[in-house]
Structures are given as structure tokens and as C-alpha cells.
Amino acid sequence: MNGHRTRARRAAAIMAAGAFALGATACSASSSSGGGGGGSQKVAIVGFSVLKPGYDALAAAFKETPAGKGVGVSESFGASGSQSKAVASGQPADYVGFSLEPDMTRLVPKFVDASWNKGATKGIGSTSVVVIAVRPGNPLHIKGWDDLIKPGVKIVTPNPATSGSAKWNILGAYSHGLHKGGTAAAKSYLAKFFAHVVSKPDSGADATTAFLAGTGDVLISYENEAIAARQAGKKLDYVVPSDTFKIENPVAVTKSASPAAKKFLSFVQSDAGQKVLAGVGFRPLNAADVPAKIEGANNPTNPFPKVSQLETISDLGGWSTVDTKFFDEKTGIVTKIEEGNG
Numbered sequence: 001m002n003g004h005r006t007r008a009r010r011a012a013a014i015m016a017a018g019a020f021a022l023g024a025t026a027c028s029a030s031s032s033s034g035g036g037g038g039g040s041q042k043v044a045i046v047g048f049s050v051l052k053p054g055y056d057a058l059a060a061a062f063k064e065t066p067a068g069k070g071v072g073v074s075e076s077f078g079a080s081g082s083q084s085k086a087v088a089s090g091q092p093a094d095y096v097g098f099s100l101e102p103d104m105t106r107l108v109p110k111f112v113d114a115s116w117n118k119g120a121t122k123g124i125g126s127t128s129v130v131v132i133a134v135r136p137g138n139p140l141h142i143k144g145w146d147d148l149i150k151p152g153v154k155i156v157t158p159n160p161a162t163s164g165s166a167k168w169n170i171l172g173a174y175s176h177g178l179h180k181g182g183t184a185a186a187k188s189y190l191a192k193f194f195a196h197v198v199s200k201p202d203s204g205a206d207a208t209t210a211f212l213a214g215t216g217d218v219l220i221s222y223e224n225e226a227i228a229a230r231q232a233g234k235k236l237d238y239v240v241p242s243d244t245f246k247i248e249n250p251v252a253v254t255k256s257a258s259p260a261a262k263k264f265l266s267f268v269q270s271d272a273g274q275k276v277l278a279g280v281g282f283r284p285l286n287a288a289d290v291p292a293k294i295e296g297a298n299n300p301t302n303p304f305p306k307v308s309q310l311e312t313i314s315d316l317g318g319w320s321t322v323d324t325k326f327f328d329e330k331t332g333i334v335t336k337i338e339e340g341n342g
Helices: 002-022 049-062 080-088 101-105 145-149 164-195 204-212 223-231 259-269 271-279 319-327 333-340
Strands: 042-048 072-078 095-097 124-134 197-199 218-222 237-239 243-253 309-311
Touching: 042 049, 042 080, 042 259, 049 072, 049 204, 049 223, 049 259, 049 271, 072 080, 080 095, 080 101, 080 164, 095 259, 101 243, 101 319, 124 164, 124 223, 124 259, 145 164, 164 197, 164 204, 164 218, 164 243, 164 309, 164 319, 164 333, 204 218, 204 223, 218 223, 223 237, 243 259, 259 271, 319 333
Parallel strands: 042 072, 042 095, 243 309
Antiparallel strands: 095 243, 124 218, 124 237, 124 243
């Protein structure tokens, strides 16, 4: 068991570095997979861009298990909404992992069974929190959300029209304002926040690439994305605000999934799989699965600090309410604010 854990951790670190070196938004494949999955010993993974370091590591660790022996894995990563639409339009997939629930429910019931979220993990494969990435040394002394709307601060965050990461980021900003003074204060803060946004790349990984290339002063991102970047030697620091938002990423097998894909899903949600994900910065579903040390974290021996005020999608009414309320293309709160900001 200890040997397995060591190999899994080593795979996580190596594969995370490779993901950033090659470009996290690129599609990659360790072997090809045919339509609808393409065989019992192949798994075609389609997921959102920020998953790539974790799933490179998971695929390597899975192949070391009896269930994964001889299994070929192909991977396609991109903006969550775009990936979901691609599967709905016929892109072959055995296993799908998205940033947020609406991208999964788009595929129900035609491609994904309606019971996808009925198990012990409620269909969640990984979690994280919204953080603020800053330049090395934090030259602007960013500590939390209020610092983002100070004069001159330039924000990079993905485009909510394509990116699930963007939606989590926005809900984090909105919730901060909500606690300061209710709905009016939340909308006011969000308007100020968007006034400071200088770049909205298509995906979370694209946003990280833009920030690392020199765009903006701060990047709103996943905690795991910041940790994986640092593991790969990228130059950034990050701040976990005292109040922030919990990110929950749904996963499922498709109706046409191969038997190997179903075994892979079980591995992802197992303690062994969660330890692999934790190794590249995701907060595991079970706190007991946190490794003793995670390089790249602010504190490697305490990598996932407790957040004083951690909001969840349930606090805002769930995705069935939130997606329309905030992101409807005509009437959404975010749509109206962005129109007002020009």
C-alpha cells in the first residue's frame, strides 16, 4: 500500500508539471478511443481544462491498479461549457467531468443517466475553493476581496459564457458583497469587481496562461490550479480569502461508457483516487485523504486551511436557481452588470 501511495504521489507531481509545460487547454491522448468509448479496455475522458493535471495523475495511478491494467485512456480538455456542448453534439466520451452541475445536466437523460448524482458522493469527483493568485511576493498586498477593487488593480478571470471556473469566481465575489450588506451591496461589489477586469479568457487554464504571461495583477482561480502551477515551477503566489466559495465538480460515466470507464469512476471517488487528486491541489472529498505534505501549497504540511466563511451553491439556492438568476444571456445579474460596464 505504501508503495502504491508513493507511486501515485510521484505520478501526480510529474504529470502536473507536464500539463503546464504542454499547455493545459490542449487536448491530449495516451491512446485513441473510438466512438462512444470504443471498447471495454478504453476510457475516453472529456473534461474541463483545470482538471488536466489531476486526471493525468489519476490515469497513471489507475493503470497501476488491477482494474486499470491494460486500459487505454484518451483525454480531451477545454472550457467546461464548450466541452459539455461538444459531448451533446456527438463527441465520443465514456467519462465526463465538468466544472459545474449545469454542464452535466445538459447531457441528461440522452447521454448521462438521470441517477448520475444519487450515489454516496452525489456525483461530485473533486472540490476546491476560489482563491486569488498574485504576483510573487504579493506586491499589492492583496489579502481579500476588498483589495481587488482598490484603484489600479487589474483582474484576470475567465469568461462566464464559456467557463465554469468563471461562474464559481463570480459567485465568490457576489457572496462577499452579500455578507457586507445584502443583495444591493452584493450587486454593487460585483459591478466594481467587473470594472477592474482586464481579461476574460475562455477557460480557467487559459486565464492562468494569460496571467503567467503578464496580464493583470491578480487572477481569480481554483486553489488547485494555483497549487499545480507552483508545482510546475510557475511564478505566482496565492491568497485564500477568509470568505470564499466552495467549488464542487461533477463527474459521471455516459450511457455508452465502457466497463473500464465505470471502474475508473469508482477509482476517482475512492480514497486512493482522492489522495492522487489531493496531491495536485484538489481538496479531497474525505479530509482523511489529505497527504502529509503537498508541495506548491502555501503551507505544504497544512495545504488546505480552514476557511472562516465558506459559501456553497446551496446557500444561493442551487444551480437550478443560480444559473438563470446570474447567467441568463438576457436577464442575468452578471449579464446586466457587464452591459452596464460597457
